[in-house]
Amino acid sequence: MNLTRMVKNRPLFWAAQWLTLLSTIAFIGFLIIKVSSGDGTEQFLSMAGVKVSYIGALVLFATVPLFLVVSFILEYVGDRDYRDFKKQYDIKEDKDDKGSQ
Numbered sequence: 436m437n438l439t440r441m442v443k444n445r446p447l448f449w450a451a452q453w454l455t456l457l458s459t460i461a462f463i464g465f466l467i468i469k470v471s472s473g474d475g476t477e478q479f480l481s482m483a484g485v486k487v488s489y490i491g492a493l494v495l496f497a498t499v500p501l502f503l504v505v506s507f508i509l510e511y512v513g514d515r516d517y518r519d520f521k522k523q524y525d526i527k528e529d530k531d532d533k534g535s536q
Contacts, residue, residue: 466493 442448466489469475475490520526 463493463496466496 469477469489470493475493476488478486478488479492481487481492521528
């Protein structure tokens, strides 16, 4: 089944999304158990064939939400500056320009 048909099939799409989310949560739980039991410095082979310690993988998963928050803050500040600039110089947008952003 190709990806286009899978996305159009909504129940299959949402089942795949939930299974991906649940497996990620289970893996993070496994990492927490390994680190809390004292085996955090042991290494395992990742799917890319790279040796990674359990602590390193847990830190990687912990930084993803941090990067998301920082990117949302930067996006908000950029949009706010753009809106203030348009308001200060009374710039009107065309209807055609709204879709290009």
